[in-house]
Amino acid sequence: MRSDRMAECLGTPADASVSGYLRINDRCTFVINYASLRMGIFAPTMMLVKSIQLRTGVMTMSPRFSRRDFAKFSLAASTAMLTGLKGASAATPKGEPIRIGVLHSLSGTMAISETTLKDAILMMVELQNRKGGVLGRPLEAVVVDPASNWPLFAEKARQLLAVDKVASVFGCWTSVSRKSVLPVFEELNGILFYPVQYEGQECSRNVFYTGAAPNQQAIPAVDYLLSADGGGAKRFALVGTDYVYPRTTNQILQNYLKGKGIADADIMVNYTPFGQSDWQTIVSQLKSFGSGGKKTAVVSTINGDANVPFYKELAAQGISATDIPVMAFSVGEEELAGMDTKPLVGQLAAWNYFESIDTPANKAFIKEWHDYTKNPKRTTNDPMEASYIGFNLWVQAVEKVGSTDHDKVIDAMVGLKQANLTGGTAQVLPNHHITKPVYIGEIQDDGQFNVVWQTPKEVPGMAWSPYVAETKNLIGDWTKPISCGNYDTVKKACLGAKHG
Amino acid sequence: MKTFLAAALLCLSFALPVTARADEDAFSGLTTTQFNVIATSVSQIAQEGGPRALPVLRALSDHKLFAAKEGDGLFIQTDSGWQDARTGAAATPDPEMVRPVRLNNHVRQAVAAAEAQLQLIAGTPAERQAAATLLYQRHDPAMLPAIDAALGKTDDASLKTMLQDARAATLLTPGAPPSDEQTQRQAVATLYAAGGLDARGVLTQATTSEALAPATRKDAQDAVASIDRSLRLWGFGQDAFYGLSLGSVLLLAAMGLAITFGVMGVINMAHGELMMIGAYTTWLTQRAVMSVAPSLGSFSLILAVPAAFLVCGALGILIERGLIRFLYGRPLETLLATWGLSLILQQVIRSLFGPTNVAVITPSWLSGSFHLGGLEITLNRLAIMIFAIAVMGGLMLVLRRTSLGLEMRAVTQNRRMAALMGIHTARVDALTFGLGSGIAGLAGVAVSQIDNVSPNLGQNYIIDSFLVVVFGGVGNLWGTLAAAMTLGVGGKALEPIVGAVSGKILILVLVILYIQRHPRGMFPLRGRGVES
Known part of the structure; x- marks a missing residue:
């Protein structure tokens, strides 16, 4: 939605025509038509290029743990050790690390926006570990790069959930990337924190929408x-x-x-x-x-x-x-x-x-951000705050139930509160959206x-818009007894589909 | 009870002078944090006039006005320190205890109107003219006395016309003092004569205004219809300008490719990235000039032209020597290699300057627009058109009138023959590719004025560039020119009718159909050389 909510379907048009993603979400037929028209002359060669590029992985590099991350972690570890030596109160986290997934594009058209969110999550992981981790165990971020490629998002999500067994995932920017991972999260019962404002009309049990609804x-x-x-x-x-x-x-x-x-x-x-x-x-x-x-x-x-x-x-x-x-x-x-x-x-x-809102919490956050990125000019933005809220809510939920079990955490989330950076409180609603100041x-x-x-x-965020005829009676409520993402308040029935 | 009364009285006696003061002093409103109070206060200051009005309003719009956090002190920050806003005397407030007076659009509007009102009387002729124009655009009924007063004082004909237009517009605005039908119809006639979008706005409003006589409303309706007709006519001219300007951008982007692809036959997918590097060179030049000689900052763009040409030209020669010369005659490999190169260049720039856009500043001599009859000509677009024509002319000269150009044409027409005649073909290849790349750099300079400067810049232009070159006829510069302008004007003619998205699709469909029938484009090269 923002910068680069980018090619819902394809990236910029030029990129679209150059890359020509072949698999496409059904909402995007219009754009693909346009793109393929544009491709008219070069289509065959372009597709060849694209397929070769995909096969050789020119744009897909997904080290679970890059050298830079490693440096950061060793830094975090040594700081933690130092504070430990000084007898500071924060206990050094011990034991098997809790893994969380970071599913943001680090290359391709969306890199411009999503890289920032990856950095923000890594910063918060570092801060949390300095504070003693979660449940006394250290957090470990598993960073993957879906490369602004929507089908790859689903693939990487599956990898995070099935192979890396992450406790939760922070990720996605464009709606199409979210739609692409949704079935994976529902099938494998994962938890996704989605930090970007979006068009609404969706309410999945496995997603927490910390960005704004319309x-x-x-x-x-x-x-x-x-x-x-x-x-x-x-x-x-x-x-x-x-x-x-x-x-x-x-x-x-x-x-x-x-x-x-x-x-x-x-x-x-x-x-x-x-x-x-x-x-x-x-x-x-x-x-x-x-x-x-x-x-x-x-x-x-x-x-x-x-x-x-x-x-x-x-x-x-x-x-x-x-x-x-x-x-x-x-x-x-x-x-x-x-x-x-x-x-x-x-x-x-x-x-x-x-960024300009003057509160102590926001000032402290901006300072942490500047220190972490070693760039005093790096700006903060809305999706970063949404990531911050999502991360802290998840930490709270895990601490509350004393486990990272997905079902327990999802049920514990509703009703949790987290202070916003700009004042006020974000509260998780039964429809997995949160309250936000505007x-x-x-x-x-x-x-x-x-x-x-x-x-x-x-x-309070509304999953379904009352201004659209088809959805004006719908609500999402994942608490008992309704436990439904699209409950029709007139017919008193759950429409059944797992999400919108 | 008695003490209570006494206390109440005491309170009153304190409260009274304070409220009285607030009533007296229009400036007090500025010390609040409520925007509507500030806006009212601004209008009040302008009504009262006074020597401090203009400096305070200027300070407000320049963010130099500060209010004390407690009390109603008001200070202006100057280069040398502080002054009291009310008196202009030097002051020494505690910087910790003042906060800037904030503006929103409502306040900004009020400030602009207030400044106009004050300048109408006290300003220089140019300021007065600008003030009258602003009052015309705003046509706020509250300004009617100010307009009348200024009308009485001025002898300047053009100022008088503008003020009369402003007066007419104001009279027809809802909330204006009631006037007789004669005056109203006169006002409609005045506005009709003035024409333009502003007059249309006022007249459209007048057609439904209850305060006006039916005959006036009828007049206004006729006037709107008539203005619409003339706007529609001018609209064709305007669309033509937009089309030519889009065509110039396409031409600039495609011209380099017309050399590398059209003349040399190299499918250079990194062409867009060369443009991107040209745009980054512009940005770097601008930053360098700003840090060395800030006063010359607005001319850094002129410096960026040769800089971008040289940087991209050198890079082009490097690419040709390092990569492309091994791939002549193998178009698919060239395509893949240059595609890879384009990804590498993007990533290099991303790593060096970050993934976000960089801000290339548009110098003041390229900002804004001027009117030519009913046409609005934006300066940056006009400059790009002139620049495109100049680059095209320069390129033609190089190809037709220099020995390099001769050698280029010789090598591309018959490499072996040229080599036999003693031409160093490898050197010519490198220089030709360098020339094409340098022109891509020039396109980057131009594009930096209208588009994002980010690592993705090139991707937005590469397909369009190929489209132009193929459509125009490979190897023919005139064809490139014709194709760029056809696509530009065609696109802009369709856009208002079918919308931007369908317009683009339609253009592409038409081009594809055309190329189906004429595979060699609009101006194909003919002759024996082509057949081989």
Whole structure:
């Protein structure tokens, strides 16, 4: 969903056409058509290249324990030893290590975003081991590289669960990668912590969704635009990249806006291909749409890579945030790091975490992060906080039941609480989503966000959207007696499928 | 009871002056943390005018305005220290005890309007013009007195026109003081004459406004329809500009490939990565110039042009000597080897500069746009068009007018014959490949102004580049030009009609159909050389 929620199906279009992933999720037929058309001339050779690349493993390197990780662990071990010698209170973890899996792409198009999350989990493992591990045993991270290749995600997930016997897995970014591992987690009864905001409409017993559901990001963001503080917009342009997350989100938003009395004529929906780099026409369309005599706002679900040229074009055509504000769901601190933000001041983003939020916990986290990465400029972002929450919730659950047994941990998770980095508490709900505060930030000229609005209290995540006709009666509840991911509250029946 | 009363009185007597002060002092609102109070305060400051109004508002928009954490002290941070915002006198607040006054879009809007209001009277002619334009765009009824006052004072014709437009727009906005039908219709006529999107916005709103007379609304409707017609006509021109500018980007990306693939026949999958390296060279040049001579920062782009050409050219020669020369005549191996090379180059850049985008700054002389009739010409796109034409011209000159160009053509047409004539073909191969790579670097410089600069940059262009070269006719530069512009204009003409996604698909379908019929592209090379 954010940067690089990337090619839901395929990566950037060019990448798509170059790599041409062959197996594809059924939602993605449209894109593959486009890609194969694009491939027209080179398809046969490209596929040859791809298959050779897959066979020789050019992009797939998956050492369970890289040398760098080893260095980090020996460092952690020696620090632990040192503190032990000094007689510090934290006990050195002993015994058979508890393994946890890290399933984030370290190569390919998604590497840009997912590498950060891998580092964040490794940092937290190190910190946890310094604090005495879990159940007195050290944690060991098993890092695999699914290489931004969706089928490979399922393969690596199977490896983690069946071969490495990990206690839990932290991973995935794109919805398609999550959908690809879902059957594996359900078959082998694993635990996945998914740390990225997503389109909802899913509720699996084996997944904990620590990122935002649509009602924890999109709906509050639109509420803000409708409010007097946000400019009281009466006309909305929903602009997004053409894949499942923007399409689902925009469908929800369209229904929601209509419920708020916005006429059809005042809603414009526009989709662009992945990695769109020429925004001239669309920005000028937005401009003329904005001249309809009503305050206009843009809601952007544009995929990360295409955002830079989009904002550059907005600046070039002289649209400022005070004329037509753009509310983005996929632009975070990391995307802004690649942009000159002066022309963007005042443009909006909705997240559940901003690096700029000034709380002691957040400051401490940022400091740990800078120390760990040895880079004082490395930014933190929303999915990192979601990883942090997920990791700590899992530690709590394991400590609570005194075992890493998957069923016990899953049952113990519901109701657990973890303090957010930005204040407030995340509580695990029966539908395996969590409560989250929602913040609206305005881009500043230093590339950070200034929070201008926040929800008065945490918003509980909803797996199924009430604004979509087919799912408006559904809830997820994995506690007894319902124990169902898609329970119809009208028919009083579980629809049966294991997930959405 | 008595003591309670006394205490209450005492409280009141303290409270009174404070509230009175807050009422008196428009600046006090700035010390709160509520954005709507700050915005109201900003408008109030502008209404009152006064010598401190403009400096305080400027400080606010520059993030230089600080409020005391306790009390209603207000300070401006200057280069040399602090000054009291209300008086302008030097002050020495405890930096720990002040916090910046924050803005949001609501406040920013209020500040812009307030600044415009103040500058309308006190500013330089250029500032006044800008202020009038802003008031026209905002057409806030509260500004009507300010506009009237300024209208009474100015003799400048263009400022007067702008102010009259602003006045007309304001009068038609809901919430404006009621006016008679004559005035309203006059205002509609004025706006109709002004034309453009801003006028269209106001008039569209006026068509449904209850406050206006039916005849005015009818006028407004006609005006909107008429403006729409003219906008649609200009729209064709605008689409043509967008198309040419997209075509220029394609041309730049494809031109290097037209040399390496078109002339030499090397399928260079690492072409996009050479562009990417060109873009990173731009970034590095910019950083170097910024650190050595910050004042020249905005011209670093000009310096980046030769730098990128040389870096990528040298890299190209290296690739040719180290890799490609062993693979001549084996297209599949070349393709695989250069594909591998492209992955290696990406990873090298990723390791060196990180996976995230780097920020290439657009210099001020390339930012923004200007109007040409109803056309909006963005400067960065215009610059890329000119740059593309210049590079094309330069390349033509090299190929047609230099001995290197002659040797290149000789070698590619008949290698053995050229060698027999004493041409050092290996050297020519290396230089040709270097030239193509250098041009890819130049494309990278241009692309850095409109797109992401990340290790993935090249992948976004490689397929399009091949498409252009094949469509245009392999080995023909004019064909490349024609193909790039056809694809650009065609794409941009389709986009408003069928949308970006379907537009791209449609273009590709058309190109494939065309190539089915004309496998050698639009401008195939003819003659005996081709047959072999």
